[in-house]
Amino acid sequence: MQLISGFSRFLRSGWLKALAPGLAAAMLSIVPHQSPAQSLFSPAIRVNQDIVTWYELEQRKLFLELLGIPGNSDADVRKALIDERLRKQAMREAGIAPTPEDIQLAIDEFASRGQLAPEEFLKVLADAGVDRETVRDYVASQLAWRDYVSARFISQARPTDDEIDRALGQAGGGGLQVLLSEIIIPVNPQTLAQAEALANEIAQVKTFDAFSAAATQYSAAPTRENGGRLDWLNVTNLPPALQPVILGLKDGEVTSPLTLPNAVALFQMRGLREVATSAPRYSKIDYAAYYLAGGLSPETLKKAAELKETVDTCDDLYGIAKGQAPEVLDRISASPSEIPRDISLELAKLDPNEVSTTLTRNNGQTLVFLMLCSRSRDLGENTSREDVANALTQQRLQAFATSLVEQLRADATIIEQ
Template sequence: MQLISGLTKFFRSGWTNPAIPALTAALVALAPQAHGQSLFSPAIRVNQDIVTWYELQQRQQFLDVLGIPGSSEAEVRQALIDDRLRKQAMRDAGIQAAPEDVQAGIDEFAARGQLSTDQFLQALGDVGVDPETVRDFVADQLSWRDYIAARFISQARPTDDEINRALGQGGGGGLQILLSELIIPVTPQTVAQANALATEISRLDTQDAFSAAATQYSAAATRDNGGRLDWLPITNLPPALQEVILSLKNGQITEPITLPNAVALFQMRGIREVSSGTPRYSKIDYAAYYLPGGRSADSLATAARLKEEIDTCDDLYGVAKDQPAEVLDRVSAATSEIPRDIALELAKLDPNEVSTALTRNNGQTLVFLMMCNRTRDLGEDTSRVDVANALTQQRLQAFAESLLEQLRADAVIIEQ
């Protein structure tokens, strides 16, 4: 059952009868409109069931008193239509909440307001909310939870691979972005020219124009594809850049972004949501192996050969054996603690993938950059069981929403 966070605030603030005039004004809007109608006449017909004017008033009054969002007339109507659809599905399946479970739910509501159950129901009764309104509300939530679990639990349970991915041992999901990039190399002698060029490019107004500029000026490997990147989870990007990117509309370009040895520009090409939740990462594990010669043909050839020879970040320890310690960095850090150019390159990589786009030492050293792993930010004590339960609940919620949409589409609903 979804607990109502506004309850504690309501009762701690001190309930008093002067709230009644405001509630009365709200209830007038829900009064039966046709002459001769009673409070117990149908306000809505949902298939073979009805919702009365009295139920509409009671639900709005209940939500208003507890400070729960969704108490407008339209929202209350939709909520009670959904209630009827859920009850019809549960009735057909023979599922009903046990009386003791309903009572426990009401007790929990009261406890969150630091009241006994009797005090809780009395406070509601003083403003005209019938105890049966509370019981129906709680029973519907509990019954629907049990119904969805019984119907979909086998489909909702995650596999071991899905749990691994949720723990940061694989790719992520959630909100994804589609970008184009343009990276202009900078040396102390070319800073002014690079900044002027980047400013000019940032004023372009089409994707084709940006793509042509990336092909001509970008030093990133994506230049051969007009700077176009594949879909990326937004949380792969450094936190400071996420806000900048999400503020863009399709086709818009960022202002020039200063990086070590470069200036970067990004153009938004699309944004989407995928089925899994957006992950947050507590740590990024990566390796940087430094090759002399910058982007010379010899250094790039060495990097290409090395890429073919190794499979994981740990293999780089063997490559760097007997060399000075500074030729290899193995780092585990939060994204916000990682140099921005490295963080941007890592955002494009899956575990054990490599980038050779970056340099150090004013371009004299090539960075062989390898993504090792991303660790999901799930709390220090998170276990596989915790993750499995969280994924299961997330999927059950998605199944519930999808089923309710289908029930709405199939229903005959007549509103007065």
């Protein structure tokens, strides 16, 4: 598993080298909200016995901004550093820490993705205001967490021969489909704690009727009208990291709450079946997201319903967005693992040119008019059993890691300034 996957598209040597030292002053203005009376090195967040300082928040935000990496909003940076403290505490208890040699190798790899020597890479960042320790801490945290998760969960994550066969579509010549029910609970900063408590309570239900009743009462998804029940879905349509979680459920079992942008989701297993035709795997998903102000208000939902009647393909949205700001429409082609979890879950329910109006952005103030354009099949000619086994293992390790952090967060005492 590569240390920091996906960063190659952000690290471009020409762009990095063009960073002027004067950019640091501009970037340092992008600081999480801090009282003038507070020192940069005073606690901004307490996570159990550990602290995150205002300086660390500033540095991480600047670091991500300079590299163009998503997740650089104030809220995202706070959440990331809280999760890092939780992971460090778990690793500290297990006696796991990366060696200086391992950290240097990781920095070397990180720099090479921008076609820079390690010292040149660190100097470019330093000239823009990012301390070496910020880079080191970022890399070391990911490296040690990878080793910890692997050591703790590898025996549970390795797939059996039958599971590899199913993933390859060879088990009886067929593929797997799941029958699920869903609950999507919308959240904003003011309702997050209440929504998480509700989701944790729902996760304990044991019957189909109880989950259905909860979906009818609390879910914001259109399926609430049907008790949260979805139609049969190909397992391969689900987000890659979620597939082993779903396949690990027994009938009636409910997932732990899954954190999505502006929502918390739960899924209940209602059935699993093999079908005669192998479920296709996809290398690329092409989709469009058109953003409407107003969130899930009746007026905006009515506007979205009217829009749905006027567009037949994703290309039609270009005409709708003409004359508006470019950011009102995103047209994206990405591999399944690169797509945000909430979008991937909605796309799993759609056929090409179908629309979802369930998701929001901007703390619920913006409705996402989501349209599936096409799926590109992964023919898999070069896929070996070893490749499939490694992919399944990594998917499961990621799912275990995500679940563990969510549990650590639920058990932690977190105080934010």
